[in-house]
Amino acid sequence: MHPIDWLVLGLTLALIVGYGVYKTRKSATASELLSGSKKVSPWTIGLGIMATQASAITFLSTPGQAFANDMGFIQFYFGMPLAVVIVSAFFVPAYRKMRAITAYQFLERRFDRKTRLFTAALFLTSRGLSAGITIFAPAIVLSAAINVPLNSMIIIIGLIVIIYTVSGGSAAVAVTQKWQMTVILVGMAIATTILIQLIPVSMYDAYQIAGNMGKLNIVSTSFDPGTRYTIWSGLTGGLFLSLSYLGTDQSQVQRYLGAEDERSSKFGLLFNATFKVPMQFAILSIGVFLFVFYQFVKPPIFFNQSEIERAPLDIQNQLKSIEFEHALVWDNKREALIHADWKSAHRFNDRQEALRADYMDLLNSNLKNFQTKDTDYVFITFILNNLPNGLIGLLLAVIICAAMSSTAGEVSALATTTYVDYYKVFFGHRNHDEKRTIRSLVLLWGIAAIFVALAAPLYENLIQLVNVLGSLFYGTILGIFLVGLFLKNIGGNQVFIGGFVAQTVIFICHYLNSQDYITLGFLWYNVIATFIVITISIALNTLINKGK
Amino acid sequence: MTIKTSQTLNWKKYYVGVIALLVVEIVLFYFITRDFV
Numbered sequence: 001m002h003p004i005d006w007l008v009l010g011l012t013l014a015l016i017v018g019y020g021v022y023k024t025r026k027s028a029t030a031s032e033l034l035s036g037s038k039k040v041s042p043w044t045i046g047l048g049i050m051a052t053q054a055s056a057i058t059f060l061s062t063p064g065q066a067f068a069n070d071m072g073f074i075q076f077y078f079g080m081p082l083a084v085v086i087v088s089a090f091f092v093p094a095y096r097k098m099r100a101i102t103a104y105q106f107l108e109r110r111f112d113r114k115t116r117l118f119t120a121a122l123f124l125t126s127r128g129l130s131a132g133i134t135i136f137a138p139a140i141v142l143s144a145a146i147n148v149p150l151n152s153m154i155i156i157i158g159l160i161v162i163i164y165t166v167s168g169g170s171a172a173v174a175v176t177q178k179w180q181m182t183v184i185l186v187g188m189a190i191a192t193t194i195l196i197q198l199i200p201v202s203m204y205d206a207y208q209i210a211g212n213m214g215k216l217n218i219v220s221t222s223f224d225p226g227t228r229y230t231i232w233s234g235l236t237g238g239l240f241l242s243l244s245y246l247g248t249d250q251s252q253v254q255r256y257l258g259a260e261d262e263r264s265s266k267f268g269l270l271f272n273a274t275f276k277v278p279m280q281f282a283i284l285s286i287g288v289f290l291f292v293f294y295q296f297v298k299p300p301i302f303f304n305q306s307e308i309e310r311a312p313l314d315i316q317n318q319l320k321s322i323e324f325e326h327a328l329v330w331d332n333k334r335e336a337l338i339h340a341d342w343k344s345a346h347r348f349n350d351r352q353e354a355l356r357a358d359y360m361d362l363l364n365s366n367l368k369n370f371q372t373k374d375t376d377y378v379f380i381t382f383i384l385n386n387l388p389n390g391l392i393g394l395l396l397a398v399i400i401c402a403a404m405s406s407t408a409g410e411v412s413a414l415a416t417t418t419y420v421d422y423y424k425v426f427f428g429h430r431n432h433d434e435k436r437t438i439r440s441l442v443l444l445w446g447i448a449a450i451f452v453a454l455a456a457p458l459y460e461n462l463i464q465l466v467n468v469l470g471s472l473f474y475g476t477i478l479g480i481f482l483v484g485l486f487l488k489n490i491g492g493n494q495v496f497i498g499g500f501v502a503q504t505v506i507f508i509c510h511y512l513n514s515q516d517y518i519t520l521g522f523l524w525y526n527v528i529a530t531f532i533v534i535t536i537s538i539a540l541n542t543l544i545n546k547g548k
Numbered sequence: 549m550t551i552k553t554s555q556t557l558n559w560k561k562y563y564v565g566v567i568a569l570l571v572v573e574i575v576l577f578y579f580i581t582r583d584f585v
Contacts, residue, residue, distance in 0.1 A: 074577070081570045085563045211584035218577040231574065263557060273566040277573050 001146050001392065008393030012183060013400060017164050020176035024168025030434035033169025033442075034416045035101045036258030044178045045264055046271025048255040050279070051177035051184075052409035053245075053272075056138030056402040057376070059188070059283065064375030066287025067294075070217040072229040077280050079238025083246050084273035088266045090485050091247040096262045102420045103253040103481070110484040112492030113425070118499060119480055120421040123250055124414060126473040128445070131410040132452020135161075137376075138403045139453065144306040145380045146396070151454060157403050158450035165408045166442045170416065173408045174258055180401040187398035188283070194387060195289045199296065206292045212342045213349065215288045228521075237523040244474035244526065246272075248481050251413035290382055295337055301326045301359050303377035307370060308363070315366045319359060326355045411449055415441035471522040472510060475529025476502045482530065483537045490541045498536035502529040 024032070040048075065073050091103075098109050104123070108116040139153040164172045199206050210216050220230040227233075246252050246269070256265040301323050302308060311319060333348035364370045383395045418441050476499050483495045506529050512518045 071577075078570065078574065081566045085566065089559065089563065211580075214584070216580055216584055218581045219574065220581075266559065266562075270562055270566060274569060277570065281573075281577075 002389040004389045005393030005396070008390050009397050009400070012394065012397035013160060013404075016176050016179050016183070016401065016404075017160055019179060020164035020172040021167045023175045024172045030438060032171040033435060033438045034420065035254060036170040036174045038258070038260040040174055040258065040260070040264075042259065042264045042267035042271065044174060045256055045259045045268025046275075047181040048174050048177045048258070048409070049246075049252060049268055049272045050275065051181045051402075051405040052251050052255055053276075053406070054181075054184070054279075054402055055134045055406040056399045057134075057141075059184070059399055059402055060138060060141055060376045060379055062280065062283045063287035063290055063379040064377070066215060066284040067290050067378045068287075068375045070215050071281075071284045071288065072217055072220055074218060074277065074280050074284055075220065075229045075231055075234035076238050077242075077277050078231065078234035079236070079240070080242040080246075080276050081273040082235070082239050083242035084269045086243060087247040088269050091481070092256065092262060092265050092269070094485060095253065095257055096265065100257065101254075102250050102417050103248050104250070104417065104421045107480065107484060111495055115480065115492050115496045115499070116421060117425070118496060119248075119477055120417050122473045122477055122503070123248075124417060126469045127249070127251060127410055127414055128448060129452055129469055131407055131414065131445070131449040133456060134407045134410060135403060135449055136453035136456040138399055140457075141376050141380060142396070142399065144304060145377065145384060150457070154450060154453045157400060157407070158446060158453065160400075161404050161407045161411060161449075162443060162446035165411055165446060166439050169438060169442060170254055170258060170412045173405075173412045174255070176408065177405045180405040183394075183401050184398050187394050188286070190391060191383065191387065191395055192282070192286055192289065194391070195286065195293060195382065198386060199289065199293050201292070201296070206289070208340070209292050209295060209337055210288045212340075213291070213345065215291050233523070237526070240478065240526045240530065241470070241474065241523070244478040245470075248474075248477045249413075250417050251410045254413045254416060255409065286379065290378055293382070295334060298327060298330060300381065301356055302363070303374040303381050304371060305377075305381075307367065307374075310367055311363060312366065315362060318362060322355055322359045322362070326352060326359075329355065407449060411442060411445045414445040418445070468510070468522045468525075471525040472506055473503070475506065475526040476533060478526065479530040479533025483534055487534070487537065487541075490537045494537045494540040494544070495533065497540060498533040501536055502532035505529070505532055 062073065094106055095103065098106060100106055102120070104116045104120040107119055135154055135157050139157060140150055142148065143150040143153040164176060168175070196203070201209070207216075220227055221232075222230050223232070224230075256268045259265040259268055308316075308319065329348050329351045333345055333352065336342075336344035336348060360370075360372055364372065380399075383392055387395060415438060419438050423437065423441070479502060480495055480499050483490050483498070506525050509518070509520060509525065509528065513520050
């Protein structure tokens with residue numbers, strides 16, 4: 001990487017971190033460390049909610065999804081605006097009325113202490129592990145792309161986050177997220193503009209190529225359960241997931257409860273509902289533009305070059321011969337596209353896919369722990385090979401900013417929940433330095449996230465596990481909150497038993513799923529667990545009432 | 549002069565607004581998809 005890129009990258013990160021530390025160095029009270037400064041605008045709240053959601057892998061993986069498949073992934077976000085309306089109308093007033101710092105405080109007020117501690121423990125388990133993966137996932141891509149050792153990359157990202165989150169807590173997270181999101185939006189806009197400029201055909205032709213090659217399939221009305229993203233799964237499964245995430249996950253709740261009043265909290269959420277789908281559409285569009293670009297500029301057959309470099313010499317020669325044939329087919333496909341001969345273009349595309357499959361088979365059978373997924377490397381390959389010096393540094397800053405903003409939001413939420421829902425409950429009566437205790441907890445969770453990220457490569461299935469972690473716990477948590485908000489006559493014991501049974505059933509389902517005894521999509525865990533909590537709570541309540 | 553608070557604001561208007569925006573987006577996406585199917 002050119003020194004100018006290192007300079008831009010270093011300066012951007014230093015300015016944001018420095019700003020976060022400076023703005024909160026004197027004023028940070030215990031309350032601000034826990035839930036942020038109340039003097040922030042609804043825009044900052046909205047950007048904070050978005051910044052926590054958008055991890056670095058969002059900006060690396062999402063364009064890759066559209067590049068390799070189509071834009072159907074956007075349907076996953078259709079449930080979010082609906083969830084925002086429900087959270088804004090029911091969850092926010094309930095939290096604000098009792099001046100809650102964490103979502104789980106509401107559960108003690110509504111039910112009892114054990115339900116609060118149980119639900120907070122579910123959150124700490126799932127979010128604690130996923131905070132590590134929020135660092136690990138982009139670090140592995142960045143380290144391969146810019147030749148920095150993986151462990152150094154993890155420690156650098158983790159330490160930067162720790163510096164300003166320990167210093168200014170939730171308040172520093174809020175002020176830095178605003179600027180991180182600004183850098184992300186500006187950087188992505190510049191990259192998209194350059195990408196469009198580099199496509200050698202008009203936008204109309206680019207649109208025709210993308211559409212005829214199947215990249216503009218956005219909405220699927222299929223009822224086939226095998227189709228992963230449809231309008232139906234987006235509006236139902238997406239609604240459930242977004243409802244749990246926005247309404248009960250402290251990393252989100254903390255952002256909007258950090259607002260001065262209920263009005264600002266709601267506007268922050270509505271900001272998210274307004275811009276989330278267009279933002280995801282814009283990110284997926286980058287993948288489509290990349291697809292068109294690589295129809296005119298020869299792409300590598302496999303985008304993760306560091307994996308190819310690991311292959312032994314005799315295999316390299318076999319790979320080269322496949323690359324040669326792939327290049328010939330690519331030339332023919334380009335000609336077919338220029339003449340709008342879609343039938344031939346599809347035929348050559350299928351041949352390219354077959355050659356790519358042979359290439360990957362060869363690597364897979366000759367490399368230990370071969371990473372077959374290269375879609376995360378498509379956008380970063382374009383950045384490194386096609387952007388001018390200086391802008392490469394800015395785009396790398398975009399990716400690291402995204403990693404930092406989501407990790408900081410998570411680490412801060414973990415510390416706040418540990419302090420408010422456990423420390424204050426069990427040791428709150430003792431004299432203690434509040435600010436020091438909160439900062440120590442932030443530091444501990446930050447170090448824990450780094451350790452999870454460092455340990456991730458040792459466990460092949462960890463990433464897969466963390467991908468399902470949200471679904472493993474979210475359903476139970478959502479079920480408990482829905483009972484609390486909408487079924488006013490149900491007490492703590494009933495919902496606690498319901499939650500415990502639901503969580504046990506989901507663990508059993510997951511075990512059976514992993515052993516191939518049953519086949520069940522992870523998204524269904526959310527629906528099943530929520531249903532079990534509500535059903536058991538109602539059934540137990542009816543039994544108790546009959547007994548009286 | 550009336551100062552708008554969370555209670556006096558007509559939130560329904562905003563909720564209908566974001567849902568209407570979602571509907572418009574889905575219809576637009578549907579037509580883009582249909583162009584090539």
